[in-house]
Amino acid sequence: MSGFRIRACTEDGGALLGDSSMAAYRLEQGEDAFRKLFRLYKRRNPPADLSGVIDFSQGHPKVQSKCLGLSSLNDQEASRVGLQPLHQWKVYGLEGYPGFLFISNPFLPGWQHRWVRQCLKLYPCKPNVCNLDLHMPLEQTSDLWGTSQEQLRNKSAQKRHKKSILEKLRWVTLGYHYKWDTKTYNSDHRTPFPLELAELSRCVSAACGFYNFKPEAGILNYYHLDSSLGIHVDESELDHQSPLLSFSFGQSCIFLLGGLNREHMPTPMMMHSGDIMVMSGPSRLLYHAVPRILPFPGGDTLPPCLSVPPSTETSDPSLIEPCSSLDWEVCVQYLLSSRINMTVRQVLEEGGSFSQAGNVSQLTEADSYHYYDEEMSSEGLDAKGVLMKRMKMTEDG
Ligand SMILES: O=C(O)CCC(=O)C(=O)O
Numbered sequence: 001m002s003g004f005r006i007r008a009c010t011e012d013g014g015a016l017l018g019d020s021s022m023a024a025y026r027l028e029q030g031e032d033a034f035r036k037l038f039r040l041y042k043r044r045n046p047p048a049d050l051s052g053v054i055d056f057s058q059g060h061p062k063v064q065s066k067c068l069g070l071s072s073l074n075d076q077e078a079s080r081v082g083l084q085p086l087h088q089w090k091v092y093g094l095e096g097y098p099g100f101l102f103i104s105n106p107f108l109p110g111w112q113h114r115w116v117r118q119c120l121k122l123y124p125c126k127p128n129v130c131n132l133d134l135h136m137p138l139e140q141t142s143d144l145w146g147t148s149q150e151q152l153r154n155k156s157a158q159k160r161h162k163k164s165i166l167e168k169l170r171w172v173t174l175g176y177h178y179k180w181d182t183k184t185y186n187s188d189h190r191t192p193f194p195l196e197l198a199e200l201s202r203c204v205s206a207a208c209g210f211y212n213f214k215p216e217a218g219i220l221n222y223y224h225l226d227s228s229l230g231i232h233v234d235e236s237e238l239d240h241q242s243p244l245l246s247f248s249f250g251q252s253c254i255f256l257l258g259g260l261n262r263e264h265m266p267t268p269m270m271m272h273s274g275d276i277m278v279m280s281g282p283s284r285l286l287y288h289a290v291p292r293i294l295p296f297p298g299g300d301t302l303p304p305c306l307s308v309p310p311s312t313e314t315s316d317p318s319l320i321e322p323c324s325s326l327d328w329e330v331c332v333q334y335l336l337s338s339r340i341n342m343t344v345r346q347v348l349e350e351g352g353s354f355s356q357a358g359n360v361s362q363l364t365e366a367d368s369y370h371y372y373d374e375e376m377s378s379e380g381l382d383a384k385g386v387l388m389k390r391m392k393m394t395e396d397g
């Protein structure tokens with residue numbers, strides 16, 4: 001064990017972990033700090049002490065409020081994608097993480113609903129790509145919403161609920177489609193990036209001072225209560241100067257933000273429905289992971305921001321249409337035990353192309369996603385559709 005690991009445990013770990021977590025936290029030889037903390041928070045029995053997990057909406061000595069330049073996004077642009085006026089946003093930075101911004105649910109009441117509906121009803125449709133395409137015929141994956149909606153609507157009435165196909169969805173890729181096996185994007189595998197999601201991303205990135213951000217690729221992750229996302233760095237994009245944006249909806253999660261290597265003690269934080277993270281500058285290539293999904297306390301309920309009815313406002317119907325109450329019923333049943341995350345990335349540098357870059361894959365372990373999902377693992381595939389043989393080797397990142 002290196003001296004650095006011991007220091008990380010006693011200094012950073014002491015400040016961030018609650019007492020009982022600290023007792024459980026002792027680095028074993030050969031286990032890096034990130035993996036150790038990942039396993040700690042992934043554990044359900046006995047449940048981990050969450051008192052050291054930063055909740056940005058509750059304040060914390062390491063959290064600083066940030067002011068954004070108010071002229072970077074006007075109220076009308078913001079409202080077209082369901083965002084509050086910029087002066088109402090609560091934006092935070094985190095000590096020790098320059099370039100990292102956390103925006104605490106800036107969505108207008110009733111508007112997250114439209115994004116959830118897009119993620120469940122629209123974005124899994126062709127030509128977008130999803131995990132189910134890897135092991136199901138096209139006829140079965142072409143209309144996940146259509147095949148699942150009745151089953152989901154009746155979910156609460158059923159004693160034993162048979163999983164709908166929509167509940168087997170684990171990821172969708174948009175724009176330049178990420179190839180999980182080679183860990184690359186390709187110029188010849190690109191489909192149109194959804195306009196309204198591009199606009200949402202442009203609004204958020206401009207608000208944070210990134211005026212030239214080009215939303216070129218999206219990875220949507222669909223989590224259930226037993227899902228986690230393994231330790232990784234998002235470095236397959238050829239452009240690392242642009243921010244990576246991350247939007248969360250539904251149940252909350254613990255997100256671990258680490259350093260440039262896995263020996264660096266990560267910081268655990270909550271991500272709630274509507275929260276947005278921006279990883280930019282020195283924080284763009286940090287290790288991170290989602291060890292745990294946390295159902296809203298009390299069970300069988302949604303967080304308050306999703307318990308309001310969907311907004312019916314139609315000021316600019318062409319951008320994102322309202323979520324009907326019929327569609328919302330299906331989304332509610334889905335979200336009672338799920339979290340959806342959308343990440344948006346710029347793939348190419350300004351004026352760059354794949355041929356210039358050579359599109360050479362950097363096959364590093366760091367970049368691989370090591371999902372673990374109890375149900376999917378029983379089907380012999382992990383959430384990204386990678387064979388379990390590989391999963392077993394890397395199970396917890
Ligand atoms: O679900 C999250 O919050 C993280 C997703 C993520 O890291 C990714 O898709 O690369």
Ligand SMILES: [Fe+2]
Pocket residue numbers: 232233234288
């Ligand atoms: Fe990531």
